[in-house]
Amino acid sequence: MKKILLALLLLFTFSVFAADIGIVLPTKDEPRWVQDETRFKDALKDTDYSVEVLFSQSSPARERENVEALIAKGIKVLIICPHDAVAAAATVEMAQKAGVKVISYDRLILNTNAVDYFVTFDSVEVGRAQGRFLLENTYGASNPLYIYAGALSDNNSFLFFQGAWEVLQPRIASGTFRLINSSEALKQKAKSTLTREEMAGIIGQITTNWDMTVARSKAEDNLTRSKKTDKGTVFILAPNDGTARSIADAFSKDRDIKQYYVTGQDAEKASIQYVIDGRQSMSVFKDVRLLVKDSINLAQMLLQGKTPTTTASYSNGTKNVPAIQSEIQVVTKDNVKKVLIDSGYYKESDFRW
Ligand code: GAL
Numbered sequence: 001m002k003k004i005l006l007a008l009l010l011l012f013t014f015s016v017f018a019a020d021i022g023i024v025l026p027t028k029d030e031p032r033w034v035q036d037e038t039r040f041k042d043a044l045k046d047t048d049y050s051v052e053v054l055f056s057q058s059s060p061a062r063e064r065e066n067v068e069a070l071i072a073k074g075i076k077v078l079i080i081c082p083h084d085a086v087a088a089a090a091t092v093e094m095a096q097k098a099g100v101k102v103i104s105y106d107r108l109i110l111n112t113n114a115v116d117y118f119v120t121f122d123s124v125e126v127g128r129a130q131g132r133f134l135l136e137n138t139y140g141a142s143n144p145l146y147i148y149a150g151a152l153s154d155n156n157s158f159l160f161f162q163g164a165w166e167v168l169q170p171r172i173a174s175g176t177f178r179l180i181n182s183s184e185a186l187k188q189k190a191k192s193t194l195t196r197e198e199m200a201g202i203i204g205q206i207t208t209n210w211d212m213t214v215a216r217s218k219a220e221d222n223l224t225r226s227k228k229t230d231k232g233t234v235f236i237l238a239p240n241d242g243t244a245r246s247i248a249d250a251f252s253k254d255r256d257i258k259q260y261y262v263t264g265q266d267a268e269k270a271s272i273q274y275v276i277d278g279r280q281s282m283s284v285f286k287d288v289r290l291l292v293k294d295s296i297n298l299a300q301m302l303l304q305g306k307t308p309t310t311t312a313s314y315s316n317g318t319k320n321v322p323a324i325q326s327e328i329q330v331v332t333k334d335n336v337k338k339v340l341i342d343s344g345y346y347k348e349s350d351f352r353w
Contacts, residue, residue, distance in 0.1 A: 022070030127163025
């Protein structure tokens with residue numbers, strides 16, 4: 001009897017504390033990742049899998065502790081979006097040693113064999129879409145261009161910049177744009193394809209570190225240094241929504257700025273309100289539901305010992321990581337209702353129209 005009770009107790013304890021899938025996201029401080037958490041929870045409501053979501057609060061040490069805790073709970077699959085692409089390598093190697101399958105989520109983990117799959121949006125296309133949007137709104141020659149980038153520790157910052165540069169560089173070289181705030185980018189203005197080092201040089205100069213405060217002070221500093229003739233109607237490559245809002249706020253306070261076009265990314269609610277109000281010109285909608293669905297399907301297949309089909313592949317410096325990729329969509333004032341409300345992504349009542 002005692003033995004049976006003990007066995008039942010063990011079984012109970014195991015089913016309460018065991019997790020099949022562990023999810024580690026970079027930080028709760030950026031709305032993008034809170035969106036992902038919500039969408040994961042929605043998608044997993046009706047499954048039998050036990051899942052735990054942990055946030056790393058922009059700390060590789062915390063990220064490692066999170067993964068350790070999940071391994072101790074017996075996870076079989078780890079879905080992880082790294083804070084720092086290089087620092088996360090050792091962390092996922094630890095998971096792999098424990099027999100856990102690793103899915104790099106949205107951001108690729110670099111320089112390791114311990115990434116089994118990559119679930120991502122088409123990040124180069126995000127940058128191209130931002131570049132194209134700016135170009136489509138230019139008139140004549142010599143349009144002032146201000147550029148900003150994401151964090152150097154995030155591989156996506158390179159992919160976004162690569163896509164934007166592909167579109168902008170020929171028009172910087174031909175004089176459609178006059179690049180105002182990056183001497184490093186000006187050095188490369190004749191070069192359409194940049195090496196990683198060249199990109200790192202530029203991104204290092206124009207980085208926001210994905211931080212709204214850094215973005216704002218960088219924009220203010222650029223405006224203080226630039227001449228009146230570098231103002232008027234201007235074009236701003238901002239890498240995502242949080243940074244776009246703070247850069248837009250800085251530009252709209254400058255009396256010599258008559259009009260600005262600013263890009264964004266993520267379709268964060270606060271930025272969609274900015275788009276509706278005409279304070280941010282566009283955002284790139286990444287339907288997080290797709291990424292969540294792909295990673296859960298992938299995790300389920302791995303739990304069942306099946307081999308998933310992939311649609312792309314990305315080199316992480318050590319291996320070509322098989323990837324499942326989702327498309328992105330540009331959102332402007334003209335299509336915001338159709339893309340975000342009619343699709344059921346947000347509610348009409350979430351915004352002031
Ligand atoms: C990127 C991500 C973007 C954006 C940014 C800042 O890696 O793809 O959607 O949120 O990080 O967190």
